[in-house]
Amino acid sequence: MSAGFRRGLIDLACRALQSTLPASLQPWAWAVRYEAASIPDPTEALLFTLDSLCGLMPRAIASHLLQLVALLIGEDALFCKGSNSMTIYAMIxxxxxxxxxxxxxxxxxxxxxxxxxxxxxxxxxxxxxxxxxxxxxxxxxxxxxxxxxxxxxxxxxxxxxxxxxxxxxxxxxxxxxxxxxxxxxxxxxxxxxxxxxxxxxxxxxxxxxxxxxxxxxxxxxxxxxxxxxxxxxxxxxxxxxxxxxxxxxxxxxxxxxxxxxxxxxxxxxxxxxxxxxxxxxxxxxxxxxxxxxxxxxxxxxxxxxxxxxxxxxxxxxxxxxxxxxxxxxxxxxxxxxxxxxxxxxxxxxxxxxxxxxxxxxxxxxxxxxxxxxxxxxxxxxxxxxxxxxxx
Structure with a gap:
């Protein structure tokens, strides 16, 4: 696996975090991206990114599931303008x-x-x-x-x-x-x-x-x-x-x-x-x-x-x-x-x-x-x- 390919996987994982995490956790996504970029060894950077992905994604999924349940029962007031919740609300x-x-x-x-x-x-x-x-x-x-x-x-x-x-x-x-x-x-x-x-x-x-x-x-x-x-x-x-x-x-x-x-x-x-x-x-x-x-x-x-x-x-x-x-x-x-x-x-x-x-x-x-x-x-x-x- 070439260094460029590993850096590409890092970028893909970071993009997944940034597009999935709710607004309150977006600083963590940027922190992971910056930290991975600062690690000179592509393998170590990839391992760090994947570990961060495994740690943060469950929270992102739980957040979106709670939002979806709220929409199903009609709790529209739970959603704040400018958050990822509004994206899901628009999709609904x-x-x-x-x-x-x-x-x-x-x-x-x-x-x-x-x-x-x-x-x-x-x-x-x-x-x-x-x-x-x-x-x-x-x-x-x-x-x-x-x-x-x-x-x-x-x-x-x-x-x-x-x-x-x-x-x-x-x-x-x-x-x-x-x-x-x-x-x-x-x-x-x-x-x-x-x-x-x-x-x-x-x-x-x-x-x-x-x-x-x-x-x-x-x-x-x-x-x-x-x-x-x-x-x-x-x-x-x-x-x-x-x-x-x-x-x-x-x-x-x-x-x-x-x-x-x-x-x-x-x-x-x-x-x-x-x-x-x-x-x-x-x-x-x-x-x-x-x-x-x-x-x-x-x-x-x-x-x-x-x-x-x-x-x-x-x-x-x-x-x-x-x-x-x-x-x-x-x-x-x-x-x-x-x-x-x-x-x-x-x-x-x-x-x-x-x-x-x-x-x-x-x-x-x-x-x-x-x-x-x-x-x-x-x-x-x-x-x-x-x-x-x-x-």
Whole structure:
């Protein structure tokens, strides 16, 4: 390891401290940087910096967790202008940004779980690659011009057609046709498309969009995919409770029938390593592996909780978002169904990232302006804050 590379690691560690420590601890970050620069031996300087990083980061993480908990319970008065707390507060006001942070955290915990359990290295690479693909698609689609109601309905119908094609000509395993093979990788289109379809339908409930949801229900029943059918039914039931719309009732009735059809068919798929039943098996390997899995799953629900608390105008959307990911977690706990995001498999990771497209870009003034013009998939204003968060 060259001296220049070691100095680069020192600079990276110092930058991490400076960007993470709260305002009250910022002098410590600068002190570490100056002290490391004054040590002539790069190895000794690196060891000093890493030791300081290990000592200070737990306090920084604890501080940010306390701030996040305060935001969740509505204690906005705890935040002082000019502090790092205000940065987190601003992020909370941007649901997509907090969703990106949760996606990164959940995938990171999933990678930690797989590393602890000695999963094949390519599994870790595939999940990390799926995160990059999903967030890239989120940023690119978020920059598109706002789609009209008819265009959004057409998009939902097109995604439903892709699910029907999967059911009819997709790759089969043990009698189920849920996958499409791309370059040797098995992709599950329903895990990618259904979350986005449901969140979009919570806002755009046209006749065409409803037809698309009904077609998606039929596709899932044909595959058959009991877990996804249950996710559709629970999410639409949640939406029906909040918004008593005729189109929602039609979609709900169809989803209940589709779920019943999957219950009448045998589900013989066996559990796959690092994919199914890991909510319990992870603790058998090591407590830290189990904590990583459960902690990552908990992160998936935070955008819904925060949005429900801070954005009353769009509660139906947050309710559907939370219901669909909670149902996905419950399905993974009850049967041999993929554990979303933290388990091996890129489809759910991409699906989670794309489902963030359905969340409002911002709450407050911008959200009210969006409500006046109509919220659609992909708003006119570029997602600058989202791109900054990714950097």
């Amino acid at each position: 006001r941007r649901p997509r940004t907090i969703g990106v942070a949760c996606a990164i955290g959940a995938v990171g915990l999933g990678l930690a779980y797989m590393a602890i359990t000695a999963a094949p290295t390519r599994y870790l690479a595939i999940n990390a690659g799926a995160l990059v693909i999903g967030l890239t698609m989120l940023v690119l689609l978020g920059r598109t011009v706002a789609a009209g109601r008819a265009a959004t309905g057409a998009a939902i119908a097109a995604m439903a057609a892709a699910l029907l094609a999967t059911a009819l000509i997709g790759a089969r395993a043990d009698g189920a046709a849920r996958w499409v093979s791309l370059g040797g990788l098995a992709i599950q289109p329903s895990s990618i498309l259904v979350p986005l379809m449901l969140v979009a339908f919570s806002r755009i409930r046209t006749v065409l969009a409803t037809a698309g949801i009904v077609a998606a229900v039929a596709a899932v029943a044909l595959q058959p995919d009991r877990a996804m059918a249950g996710i559709l039914a629970l999410s639409l039931a949640t939406l029906a409770i909040i918004s008593r719309d005729r189109n929602v009732i039609v979609a709900l009735v169809a989803s209940v029938a589709g779920f019943a059809a999957t219950l009448a068919q045998a589900d013989t798929l066996m559990a796959a390593p690092y994919v199914d039943q890991i909510l319990y098996s992870s603790f058998d390997i090591h407590a830290s592996a189990g904590i990583a899995v459960w902690g990552g799953l908990a992160l998936l629900l935070i955008p819904a909780i925060v949005g429900w608390r801070h954005d009353a105008e769009n509660r139906a959307t947050y309710a559907v978002f939370g219901a669909l990911w909670l149902a996905t977690i419950v399905a993974a706990a009850l049967g041999n169904y993929p554990t979303p995001v933290v388990g091996y498999g890129g489809s759910a990771i991409i699906g989670y990232a794309l489902s963030l497209l359905g969340l409002p870009r911002a709450v407050g003034v911008h959200a009210r302006a969006g409500a006046q013009t109509g919220y659609e998939l992909g708003a006119i204003v570029p997602d600058r804050h989202l791109r900054v968060g990714l950097v």
